[in-house]
Amino acid sequence: xxxxKIVEKILLIFALSATLVIFLIIIFLFKEGLPxxxxxxxxxxxxxxxxxxxxxxxxxxxxxxxxxxxFLALLIAVPLGVSCALFLAEIAPKRAESLFRxxxxxxxxxxxxxxxxxxxxxxxxxxxxxxxVPTGETVLACSIVLAxxxxxxxxxxxxxxxxxxxxxxxxxxxALGATHWQTMKRVILPxxxxxITASIILAMGRAIGETMAVVLVLGxxxxxxxxxxxxxxxxxxxxxxxxxxxxxxxTHYQALFAVGIILFIIVMILNIISxxxxxxxx
Amino acid sequence: MFYEDKIYICxxxxxxxxxxMKKEIIGISICMLFLMGCISEGNKTQTLSLxxxxxxxxxxxxxxxVYMEKHPDAKVTIQGGGSGTGIKMVGEGTADIGNASRKxxxxxxxxxxxxxxTIIAYDGIAVVVxxxxxxxxxxxxxxxxIYAGKxxxxxxxxxxxxxxxxxxxxxxxxxxxxxxxxVMNKGKIEETSSVLQKPSNGAxxxxxxxxxxxxxxxxxxxxxxSVKSIKIDDVTPSSATVKGGTYPISRALYMYTxxxxxxxxxxxxxxxLSSEGQNIVEEIGFxxxx
Amino acid sequence: xxxxxxxxxxxxxxxxxxxxxIFILGFVVLKGxxxxxxxxxxxxxxRGGEAGGIFPAILGTFYxxIIALVVAVPLGVGGALYLxxxxxxxxxxxxxxxxxDTLNAxxxxxxxxxxxxxxxxxxxxxxxxxxxxxxxxxxxLPTILRTSEEALRAVPGWDKEGSYAxxxxxxxxxxxxxxxxxxxxxxxxxxxxxxxxxGETAPIIFTAAILNPVLPESVFDPTMSLxxxxxxxxxxxxxxxxxNAYGTALVLIILVLITTYSAMLFRKYFTRHVRR
Numbered sequence: 001x002x003x004x005k006i007v008e009k010i011l012l013i014f015a016l017s018a019t020l021v022i023f024l025i026i027i028f029l030f031k032e033g034l035p036x037x038x039x040x041x042x043x044x045x046x047x048x049x050x051x052x053x054x055x056x057x058x059x060x061x062x063x064x065x066x067x068x069x070x071f072l073a074l075l076i077a078v079p080l081g082v083s084c085a086l087f088l089a090e091i092a093p094k095r096a097e098s099l100f101r102x103x104x105x106x107x108x109x110x111x112x113x114x115x116x117x118x119x120x121x122x123x124x125x126x127x128x129x130x131x132x133v134p135t136g137e138t139v140l141a142c143s144i145v146l147a148x149x150x151x152x153x154x155x156x157x158x159x160x161x162x163x164x165x166x167x168x169x170x171x172x173x174x175a176l177g178a179t180h181w182q183t184m185k186r187v188i189l190p191x192x193x194x195x196i197t198a199s200i201i202l203a204m205g206r207a208i209g210e211t212m213a214v215v216l217v218l219g220x221x222x223x224x225x226x227x228x229x230x231x232x233x234x235x236x237x238x239x240x241x242x243x244x245x246x247x248x249x250x251t252h253y254q255a256l257f258a259v260g261i262i263l264f265i266i267v268m269i270l271n272i273i274s275x276x277x278x279x280x281x282x
Numbered sequence: 283m284f285y286e287d288k289i290y291i292c293x294x295x296x297x298x299x300x301x302x303m304k305k306e307i308i309g310i311s312i313c314m315l316f317l318m319g320c321i322s323e324g325n326k327t328q329t330l331s332l333x334x335x336x337x338x339x340x341x342x343x344x345x346x347x348v349y350m351e352k353h354p355d356a357k358v359t360i361q362g363g364g365s366g367t368g369i370k371m372v373g374e375g376t377a378d379i380g381n382a383s384r385k386x387x388x389x390x391x392x393x394x395x396x397x398x399x400t401i402i403a404y405d406g407i408a409v410v411v412x413x414x415x416x417x418x419x420x421x422x423x424x425x426x427x428i429y430a431g432k433x434x435x436x437x438x439x440x441x442x443x444x445x446x447x448x449x450x451x452x453x454x455x456x457x458x459x460x461x462x463x464x465v466m467n468k469g470k471i472e473e474t475s476s477v478l479q480k481p482s483n484g485a486x487x488x489x490x491x492x493x494x495x496x497x498x499x500x501x502x503x504x505x506x507x508s509v510k511s512i513k514i515d516d517v518t519p520s521s522a523t524v525k526g527g528t529y530p531i532s533r534a535l536y537m538y539t540x541x542x543x544x545x546x547x548x549x550x551x552x553x554x555l556s557s558e559g560q561n562i563v564e565e566i567g568f569x570x571x572x
Numbered sequence: 573x574x575x576x577x578x579x580x581x582x583x584x585x586x587x588x589x590x591x592x593x594i595f596i597l598g599f600v601v602l603k604g605x606x607x608x609x610x611x612x613x614x615x616x617x618x619r620g621g622e623a624g625g626i627f628p629a630i631l632g633t634f635y636x637x638i639i640a641l642v643v644a645v646p647l648g649v650g651g652a653l654y655l656x657x658x659x660x661x662x663x664x665x666x667x668x669x670x671x672x673d674t675l676n677a678x679x680x681x682x683x684x685x686x687x688x689x690x691x692x693x694x695x696x697x698x699x700x701x702x703x704x705x706x707x708x709x710x711x712x713l714p715t716i717l718r719t720s721e722e723a724l725r726a727v728p729g730w731d732k733e734g735s736y737a738x739x740x741x742x743x744x745x746x747x748x749x750x751x752x753x754x755x756x757x758x759x760x761x762x763x764x765x766x767x768x769x770x771g772e773t774a775p776i777i778f779t780a781a782i783l784n785p786v787l788p789e790s791v792f793d794p795t796m797s798l799x800x801x802x803x804x805x806x807x808x809x810x811x812x813x814x815x816n817a818y819g820t821a822l823v824l825i826i827l828v829l830i831t832t833y834s835a836m837l838f839r840k841y842f843t844r845h846v847r848r
Contacts, residue, residue, distance in 0.1 A: 003743065004741065004742055004743055007743060008654070008658050008798065010650070011650045011651065011653055011654035012654055012658070012659075012664075014646065014647045014648075014650035014651045014654065015650070015651030015652075015655060015668045015717075016651075016667070016668060016671070017647045017651065017713065018492070018647075018651070018668070018672040018675045018713050018717060018847075019667055019668060019670065019671025019672075020669040020671070021671070021675060021710050021713070022671050022674050022675050024686070024690060025678065025682065025686045028686055028689045028690055029682070029685070029686070032689065047448050052453050053453075057671060067789040077299070079585075080585050080588065080589065081589075083581065083582050083585035083586070084582075084585050084586045084589050085584065086582055087582040087585060087586045088586070090582075091579055091582060091583075092586075096586075098415070100586060100590065102832070102833075102836065103590050103593050104589075104590065105832050105835075105836070106592050106593055106597070106828070106829070106832055107589075107592070109764075109767050109768075109771075109828040109831070109832045110596065110771075110825065110828060111770075111771025111772065111773070111799055111824050111828065112680075112771070112772075112773065113771070113773050113799045113802045113803050113821075113824075114596075114600065114771075114802070114808070114821045114824060114825065115553030115596075116803075116806065117802065117806045117817060117821055118596055118599065118600070120597070120806060120809075121806075121809075121814075125492075128493070134444070134447040134493075134495045135447045135478065135493055135495065135496070137478060148592055148596075151592075154684060155589070179574075179575050180575045180578070180579075181574070181575050181578040186577070196368070205677055208679070209677075209678070209679025209680065209681070209682075211677070211679065211680055211681040211773070211774045212773045212774060212799075212803060215348040215481075215801075216806060217479045219479075220452070220478060220479035220480070221476050221477060221478055222477070222479070230476065231476065231478055233479070236681045236774075238678060239681050239684075239685060240774060240777070241452040241479060241481055242451070242452060242453045242454060242680055242685075243684075243685065243688070243778060244364050244366070244367035244454055244778070245363070245364050245366030245367055245370070245452075245453050245454020245455075246366070246370070246454070248370060248374055248693060249393075249627060250389070252453075256685075257685065257689075260681075260682055260685050263681075264677060264678070264680060265684055267678065267679060268674065268677070268678055270677075271673070271674060271677040275673065327789065329793070331794075339783060341619060342784075343620065343783070343784045346784060357786055358784070358786065359782045359784065359786050359787070359793070359794055360782060360783050360784040361699065361781070361782045361794070362804075363785050374693070376692065376693075376698050408670060470807070480807065481807055482807065482808060483805075484620070484804075484807070484808025484810075485807040485808050487808070487810075488808050488809045488810060491810075492809075492848065508810060
């Protein structure tokens, strides 16, 4: 019995490791970033000017950049993704379904640098040529790439939600004479809406946190984009691009950690919302 | 979060595990042994780590290649990150040599007072445009105005009616800092205009090469046929003009060490300063100091 | 709206999505196969990636993934074992789950930031495989924990009870009954984590990556890696580098294909028996 107790204690520590890491991350993020936030206050979030040379740090540009590409990506991916989910759950023949499943998994598995490469070489070029803009590195390009990256999340979680709609509801609707589409529109989608919303929230979290694809395609311009065809910069990109430079412990370093805090908080809020909406079906 | 759900959905099909998979355990064990072999393997080699400027990096890389051939027991590793990173890392002790394409700043001197810089080459910062761009020459003032956002269209400079896409380096680049100091007179660069940031000389060059509207600045050693370098105040950037001092945007390339160079670092830097090393410098497109 | 129009729309959406994947894969395969050769896989990069191969990057990624697994698998499987075998649902399990779920949602760049501040500087490990691998381990830990937990839970109660009835201790039961039966599910999670760990750039770019092709000799050396090399090649894309970039991307994609496919195979193989 003694060995069992020891093993149990060890395994408990292992199990708590994830939580421990979270705490460490929070500690390190806040240890470095909080002083700057305190000093700049609300100005950090609302300030438009980011000038490490003059020690002015305002992250609004990047917040707008990240949010705009995320929302546009959702605009593209949600209709497409939910349609696919409906297809898979409701009308796909068995063969098609098993053929399509690897498609989603592969799309989800492709590394973000590869998406970035594809985005830079194909989509950026395409936009430059089709829209006759000075550069194709734009909000639009980034949103398209992000949309493809978040499609798998939306499809799989929405599909799960749709499949969880009790058959009784569907059968009842058919019994009352509704067509398949009417059933989908009036019964299935509303019932599955919480799951679908959860998938959207998850997708948002992923899009906001994406780094490599965004930094290659968005242009990294320290300006709030005025249109879809303007370049911009995201919270993740500024950390990636400037992290190398900042002297450890200096204000620039702290400011980048502060950006990390903002990112962390946004993602955490989204995470909690999605958990509340009940992604886990158990 | 996605993986949790994906796994959840995947595992709904996996209601049960069945057989013993001894193979997996064996596979993992083999990997572990491999790993331990990797850790314990390796003769006692001397390592030298460099980090920093992407301008200096091609010099450092090529020199390292030759140096390691001559000294098989030495291992030289090189990271990028920009001049700021280089200085920071050598100051913190996480690198042996910090590559920088600019002199150490006062702020950095306060943080790391014992850093010593050795000039290993000279470099010009070439302003480049797409090969099809008809503009041949710019005054320093025009260049400044472009980067400050005052001139926005090539037609204002005698070129085609195209919006100028301005390319710069990200913060921390020595090339960027030098450019701001020498061209912008430490004035404001890109807060007022729409300027794309790229992480390295190579990235700036690639962007300019791929975009007819673009203008950017890169180390002279990076210029090749994919881009066209512009004359500044009617002076063509070249080894001669940089050395002669007529080209207005020139700088020295440094390697910083903690204290005067010693040991392997000294040997490496001495090698770069030797005629063989300087030959390599010239070969890559930079300007020798002798 | 008539059903058949809706059907057409839904079919179209799905086909479009499939087309996107085929386009991306096809693009990389087509452009990358010209770069792929035995030399490419064995040679080191030359002239800044314009020529030569990507062997140091492949090796580096291999080492990074191994370290990540060495750290994450015991923590994840062990933790899952604890959740399933040793603890009833209470406040402790809630804390564990909360930690794992939260960790899962964190963006990769924050891992990179954390790894840099904690491992490279605070613990003074410097930029090396160990720093990069441990950072990656933290990233995949939640996946392994969750998958293992699901797999362990799937072991039917009566198998365990039978074992106890025969007089076995808890540890013996775990060793002989629980682990073997759940191994396939655990492996699935590990295999998927391999794919993810190998492809992530942001966590390792500050913690492990170097630019010049030197082979690491120990876990305390830095290394090239496939994703960071691809990032360098893509952002500096000359035509020559681009070809090698496609080749590198192809290698990564092949890796993803292998891991995804194997994971699916594992799952299918063990779905034969379904017990209620």
